[in-house]
Amino acid sequence: MSDFNALISTKTIDILPISEQALKQINSQIANQLNTGVLVLDANFNVIIWNRFLQIHTDKVVKNTLGKSIFSVFPELPERWLTRKLSTVLQLNTPSFCSWEQRHHLFELPHTRPITTDSDFMAQNCTFLPVETDCHGKHICILIEDVTDVCHYQTQLKNTLIELEKISRIDGLTQIYNRRHWQESLEQEYSKSRRHDKKLSLIMLDLDYFKLLNDNYGHQCGDMVLIEVSTLISSLLRVEDIFGRYGGEEFAIILPETELSGAIDLAQRICNIIATTELIYNEQAINVTVSLGVAQLSTEESNYEELITQSDNALYQAKALGRNQVCSTA
Amino acid sequence: MSEFHLTEDQQDCLEELINIAMGQASDQLARYLDTFVYLKVPSIESVDAKELMQTLSQQENTMAVVSQGFFGYEGIRGEALLVYQEEDSGRIADLLGYEPDELSQDEQLIDISSILTTTFLNVFARQIDNQMSYNAPKLLPSAKDNLSEHLQQMPFSWDLALKVNINYQVTDYSFNCNMILLIPETAITNIKHVLDRILAEF
Numbered sequence: 436m437s438d439f440n441a442l443i444s445t446k447t448i449d450i451l452p453i454s455e456q457a458l459k460q461i462n463s464q465i466a467n468q469l470n471t472g473v474l475v476l477d478a479n480f481n482v483i484i485w486n487r488f489l490q491i492h493t494d495k496v497v498k499n500t501l502g503k504s505i506f507s508v509f510p511e512l513p514e515r516w517l518t519r520k521l522s523t524v525l526q527l528n529t530p531s532f533c534s535w536e537q538r539h540h541l542f543e544l545p546h547t548r549p550i551t552t553d554s555d556f557m558a559q560n561c562t563f564l565p566v567e568t569d570c571h572g573k574h575i576c577i578l579i580e581d582v583t584d585v586c587h588y589q590t591q592l593k594n595t596l597i598e599l600e601k602i603s604r605i606d607g608l609t610q611i612y613n614r615r616h617w618q619e620s621l622e623q624e625y626s627k628s629r630r631h632d633k634k635l636s637l638i639m640l641d642l643d644y645f646k647l648l649n650d651n652y653g654h655q656c657g658d659m660v661l662i663e664v665s666t667l668i669s670s671l672l673r674v675e676d677i678f679g680r681y682g683g684e685e686f687a688i689i690l691p692e693t694e695l696s697g698a699i700d701l702a703q704r705i706c707n708i709i710a711t712t713e714l715i716y717n718e719q720a721i722n723v724t725v726s727l728g729v730a731q732l733s734t735e736e737s738n739y740e741e742l743i744t745q746s747d748n749a750l751y752q753a754k755a756l757g758r759n760q761v762c763s764t765a
Numbered sequence: 766m767s768e769f770h771l772t773e774d775q776q777d778c779l780e781e782l783i784n785i786a787m788g789q790a791s792d793q794l795a796r797y798l799d800t801f802v803y804l805k806v807p808s809i810e811s812v813d814a815k816e817l818m819q820t821l822s823q824q825e826n827t828m829a830v831v832s833q834g835f836f837g838y839e840g841i842r843g844e845a846l847l848v849y850q851e852e853d854s855g856r857i858a859d860l861l862g863y864e865p866d867e868l869s870q871d872e873q874l875i876d877i878s879s880i881l882t883t884t885f886l887n888v889f890a891r892q893i894d895n896q897m898s899y900n901a902p903k904l905l906p907s908a909k910d911n912l913s914e915h916l917q918q919m920p921f922s923w924d925l926a927l928k929v930n931i932n933y934q935v936t937d938y939s940f941n942c943n944m945i946l947l948i949p950e951t952a953i954t955n956i957k958h959v960l961d962r963i964l965a966e967f
Contacts, residue, residue, distance in 0.1 A: 516867045526797050529883035532901040537872040560901060 472542070472579030478572055480505050480521055489579070492544040492557070511543045524563045524575050531563040535582050546583040558586035606680040608658060609665040617679025617687060624677070624689050625739035628732060635732040636698035638688040639746040640668075640705065643724045643758040645684040656716045657684075660723055663714050668705055687743075695731035695763060702727040702761040710759055724759035726750060731764070771811065775960045780809050782963075783929060786889035793884050798860065808930040817926045817945070821848070829871075831878035832915070834900035835886050840955040841895055843948040845886070847878040850941070875902050881944065893959050 451458065466473055467487040475484035482500050490497070495508065506514050524531050533541060535558040546557035562578040604616040612620070621637075628635040642648075642664065649657040661684065668686065672678055677689040690698050706727055714721045728750025736742050745764045753762040771779065787807050795802035812820070821827070829849045836842045857873040858865045861880075868876070879902040890897045905915050927946040948956065 513867070516863065519862055523797065523880065527793055527880065527884050529880065529887055530899055532875075532879060534875075534901055534903075536904075537869060537875065562901065 470581065472544070472577075474505070474577040474579065475566065476505055476521070476575045476577065478525060478574070480518070480575075482508055483574065489544075493542075509542055512541060517541070520563065521575055524565050525573050528565045528567075530565065533559075533561040533563075535559055535586050539586070542579060544579075544581075546581065548583050548587065557581050558583045609661055609680050611665050611669065611686075612677065612679035614679060614681055617677060617681065617689070620677045620679075621689050621739050621743070624691050625732070625742065628691070633692050634694045635742070636690040636693045636695060637730050637732075637742050637746045638690065638698060638702050638705075638727055639681065639743070639750045640686050640688075640702070640725045640727040641750060641754070642684040643726055643754075645723075648721070648723065652716060652719075652721065656721070659716055660714060660721065663712075664709060664723065664725070667708055667712060671701065671704055671708065687746075693731075695729065698729045698731065699761060699763050702729050702763075706759065706761055726753040726758045727761045728753055729761060729763040771957065771960070774964055775957060776811065778960045778964055779927075779956070782889060782892050783807065783809055783927070786885055786892060787929070789888040790881070790884040793888075794880070798862065810928045812926050812928055817928070829874050830905045830915075831875055831902050832905060833879060833882050833902040835882070835897050836899075837890055837895040837897045839895065839959065840952055841890075841893075841959070842952050843946055845882040846945040846947065847874075847881060848943040848945060849874060871904050875904055878902050878942075881942070885944070893963065895959075 453461075469486060469488060472489045472492070473484070473486040474482060474489060477483050481502055481504055483502075485500060500508050506512055506517075520531055520533070523529070539554055540556045540559045541561055542557075542559065544557040544559075545555070558581070560580040560582050562580075564576040564578070566574040566576045568574060604612055606613040624635055627633065642660065645657065645660075648660060661680075665678075665680070665686070668688070669678060672688065675691050677691075679687055681687040688701075690701070693701075706725060710722070710724045714723065728746045728748065730742060730745035730749055732742055736745070749762040749764050753760050756762065784807065787804065791802050791804040827848060827850060831847045831849075832844055833847075834842070834844050857877050858868060861873065861876055863873070879899075882902070883897075883899055886897050886899075927948065929944045929946065
């Protein structure tokens with residue numbers, strides 16, 4: 436390899452159209468105008484060279500830096516970990532890397548973004564390169580790139596994706612699950628209970644005379660009722676129950692590992708709490724009631740849709756019998 | 766047989782170079798880790814793009830993939846993928862000489878991958894009178910879903926990939942992973958030139 440290097444460098448020098456002195460000056464000016472921190476250490480990890488980028492981003496004085504151990508110049512560095520990392524570079528003669536995604540920063544340098552991101556310090560990608568000299572042996576060059584922008588936008592993107600994820604599952608008005616997510620959950624719960632031979636019950640419920648309520652008090656009142664009813668029902672549920680808005684004024688609750696009697700019990704409590712809670716709209720007391728249909732998964736159904744049909748039928752029965760009551764398939 | 770396929774002689778020569786590089790790399794590694802490293806003779810396969818996509822997407826328990834680009838003179842370049850199975854990654858921090866709480870699992874995988882890739886490719890490059898530079902290694906987010914997507918989004922189209930199965934036994938436990946070298950079409954032509962040159966010297 437050394438032969439090959441020699442070949443390249445002699446070649447380069449032979450064809451170099453400028454003097455070595457000029458080359459040195461160009462190199463050092465480039466190094467000092469780079470928007471990247473350059474730090475060179477000797478084999479004992481003492482700082483030998485640092486460029487302007489580091490000088491202006493740290494408040495450190497040259498005489499306290501050059502010739503001093505990197506760990507005394509930058510006491511924030513994780514000493515044991517970095518020692519091992521630097522030794523790897525020296526010993527294996529291979530580059531090593533440290534990305535902001537694993538460690539936000541190594542060096543506590545201020546960043547130039549005016550808007551504060553989640554850290555006071557510049558996010559960094561660091562590269563550790565082995566550098567060999569003829570008479571002074573092995574060195575390590577540390578390149579410190581400012582990636583605060585990348586980090587900032589990546590974090591924003593991540594948060595947006597989480598928010599989108601959430602929005603795609605939630606009904607905007609009532610803040611409970613929307614139809615799509617609720618139905619996906621039912622499909623999962625259905626196959627789970629089939630696979631593990633577990634009980635599964637379903638409640639479908641509908642607000643009584645909701646159209647009339649909208650006509651008499653306006654749609655804003657209707658919206659308020661939907662929100663209040665969702666809150667009331669949510670307060671009666673267990674964490675594992677899956678509550679969603681099925682349609683306009685229709686709601687549905689998946690009850691995993693629940694048998695029919697338990698589901699009827701819960702449906703009755705929902706029926707009572709809604710009938711006895713007075714809702715206030717524009718200082719007017721409004722009373723609403725709900726009709727509920729309950730069904731439990733039996734050996735009959737061959738898909739989850741049939742379970743919906745079962746509870747839907749029970750719901751229509753409750754409506755037909757005069758509303759404000761619970762009916763079940765049994 | 767496409768123009769990018771290696772002849773039998775070229776394939777033999779390349780396998781030999783990889784074997785030597787892998788041997789020297791593991792020797793360096795043993796000294797670095799200060800432990801006895803036993804390296805099984807790596808199995809080397811060259812696979813075409815379609816085949817590789819299939820194998821990789823079929824691997825159910827692939828836990829992580831770390832990718833790192835490499836660049837040498839004479840247009841020798843490509844991307845190294847280190848593929849880990851679930852059971853491979855238990856004691857990497859130990860192997861590297863770190864305390865487990867000093868670095869995350871992700872960082873451990875990235876570190877060991879970078880070390881394996883760069884030590885191996887440095888030796889390999891030296892044998893063909895070349896010299897490599899490297900990109901920062903990157904852990905692909907959730908390997909399973911994104912691997913084929915990643916392969917499709919490569920900045921180059923590639924027809925040939927070298928799959929090198931590396932198996933290290935380190936005293937009281939074993940370490941396994943697959944190294945896959947993806948070589949773009951243009952670089953294959955360049956590698957073939959280099960191989961022909963080496964073959965001519967014998």
